[in-house]
Amino acid sequence: MNKQYDCNIILDLLPLSIENMVTEETQKVIDQHLLACESCRQIYEDMTRELDITSTKKKRKKKKRHKYKRKSLIKKCILGYLLLLVLMVAFCIIDVCFFL
Numbered sequence: 001m002n003k004q005y006d007c008n009i010i011l012d013l014l015p016l017s018i019e020n021m022v023t024e025e026t027q028k029v030i031d032q033h034l035l036a037c038e039s040c041r042q043i044y045e046d047m048t049r050e051l052d053i054t055s056t057k058k059k060r061k062k063k064k065r066h067k068y069k070r071k072s073l074i075k076k077c078i079l080g081y082l083l084l085l086v087l088m089v090a091f092c093i094i095d096v097c098f099f100l
């Protein structure tokens, strides 16, 4: 019964299936075909593996960007504290100069 669906049609639908862009019925047909057809299943696995690799690369990039943002925030905080310290010392010196 599954063989009535041509492999070409299933292969056309695979990208849509991976993106969850097919109806439940179509997904069932695809799943049934993949169970029965070794070559289509292989192509499907290759497609999903490629997708996994790309999403992992994107995640790594995002993580790097996040790390960079955190470092820059820490630098800004340290700079802020140093500026505050310098201002406090300056005020103390001015204060001492005026009262002596």
Ligand SMILES: [Zn+2]
Residues within 6 Å of the ligand: 006, 007, 010, 033, 037, 038, 039, 040, 041
């Ligand atoms: Zn097939």
